[in-house]
Amino acid sequence: MLYVWLIGLLFCNSVFWTLSFFALPGNWLIVVSTWAFALWKWDDGVFSIPTLVAITVLALIGEVIEFVGCMAGAKKAGAGKRGAAGALLGAICGAVAGTFMIPVPFVGTFIGACIGAGIGTWCMELTRADMKPGHAVKMGVGASVGVMVGTGSKIVLGMIICIIVAVAAFV
Numbered sequence: 001m002l003y004v005w006l007i008g009l010l011f012c013n014s015v016f017w018t019l020s021f022f023a024l025p026g027n028w029l030i031v032v033s034t035w036a037f038a039l040w041k042w043d044d045g046v047f048s049i050p051t052l053v054a055i056t057v058l059a060l061i062g063e064v065i066e067f068v069g070c071m072a073g074a075k076k077a078g079a080g081k082r083g084a085a086g087a088l089l090g091a092i093c094g095a096v097a098g099t100f101m102i103p104v105p106f107v108g109t110f111i112g113a114c115i116g117a118g119i120g121t122w123c124m125e126l127t128r129a130d131m132k133p134g135h136a137v138k139m140g141v142g143a144s145v146g147v148m149v150g151t152g153s154k155i156v157l158g159m160i161i162c163i164i165v166a167v168a169a170f171v
Helices: 001-023 026-040 049-076 081-101 109-126 133-170
Strands: none
Touching: 001 026, 001 081, 001 109, 001 133, 026 049, 026 081, 026 133, 049 081, 049 133, 081 109, 081 133, 109 133
């Protein structure tokens, strides 16, 4: 029966991983569900403390990279707090729109988030009185690249976390 529960955990973790494409905390849901399972079935010895700590650290690294990437991309191009907020909101809206506009699983979501971050930064920076449209475009491109690097890294780390959990579950 343990293996049935483990397969259910891996399925849930796979679903949680897909949430990262929408700029949602999918990696943390993987970590929490795995910790909860480990505590629930502690006597079975499925997951060790080093494994649980490793996936937690990887999730933390993913969040830091995503946050820094998104904000740094916009900031490096000269965007202010307003532009950074636009990048975040634009990434979420773009991810949802991209999912429907580009019907390739996960690709549309990822592309939509990157483009949305750029458009969000561009729009928010254009509301400043002293902003030139060309400079706002540069800031938007910076935000898009930042989201691409940050979210891409977080997605890859989420996949690594899923693999670690799967290997630990059955080895």
